[in-house]
Amino acid sequence: MTTAGGDFSKLEKLCASSLQPFTILPSSRKFICLNDDMDPSRHSENEISRALLNDFYRSLYPLRSTFELLAQYRNRFSQRHQLLEWKASRAKARNLLLCLVTLLLALTLYLVPSHHMRRLCRIQELPTLLV
Numbered sequence: 001m002t003t004a005g006g007d008f009s010k011l012e013k014l015c016a017s018s019l020q021p022f023t024i025l026p027s028s029r030k031f032i033c034l035n036d037d038m039d040p041s042r043h044s045e046n047e048i049s050r051a052l053l054n055d056f057y058r059s060l061y062p063l064r065s066t067f068e069l070l071a072q073y074r075n076r077f078s079q080r081h082q083l084l085e086w087k088a089s090r091a092k093a094r095n096l097l098l099c100l101v102t103l104l105l106a107l108t109l110y111l112v113p114s115h116h117m118r119r120l121c122r123i124q125e126l127p128t129l130l131v
Contacts, residue, residue, distance in 0.1 A: 034053070
């Protein structure tokens with residue numbers, strides 16, 4: 001189905017023949033809408049469909065965009081709220097660690113000098129003779 005602004009196609013129909021997806025290329029459309037209507041029970045056909053789609057998109061967009069991740073990286077979060085939850089938990093862990101380090105530093109600064117001061121300022125008592 002074609003509109004003034006773009007193409008609407010079902011994936012099953014596009015992948016029926018290997019040349020049909022590339023007929024979209026010459027037309028200058030504002031958008032391409034491909035409905036993912038692959039049947040999960042047809043594994044071999046789905047692999048062919050994915051390969052054809054990969055070729056189609058690589059021919060449509062041959063160069064990577066500057067904001068895309070490199071091949072060795074992957075996005076850990078599929079939704080934005082997962083990223084925000086991860087950032088919040090990371091901030092809580094960082095703040096807890098900073099509090100523990102601060103407490104440890106304060107105890108060290110309090111106990112070490114006081115121990116040395118007690119040792120240095122200890123009054124030497126002479127033993128008294130019991131007569």
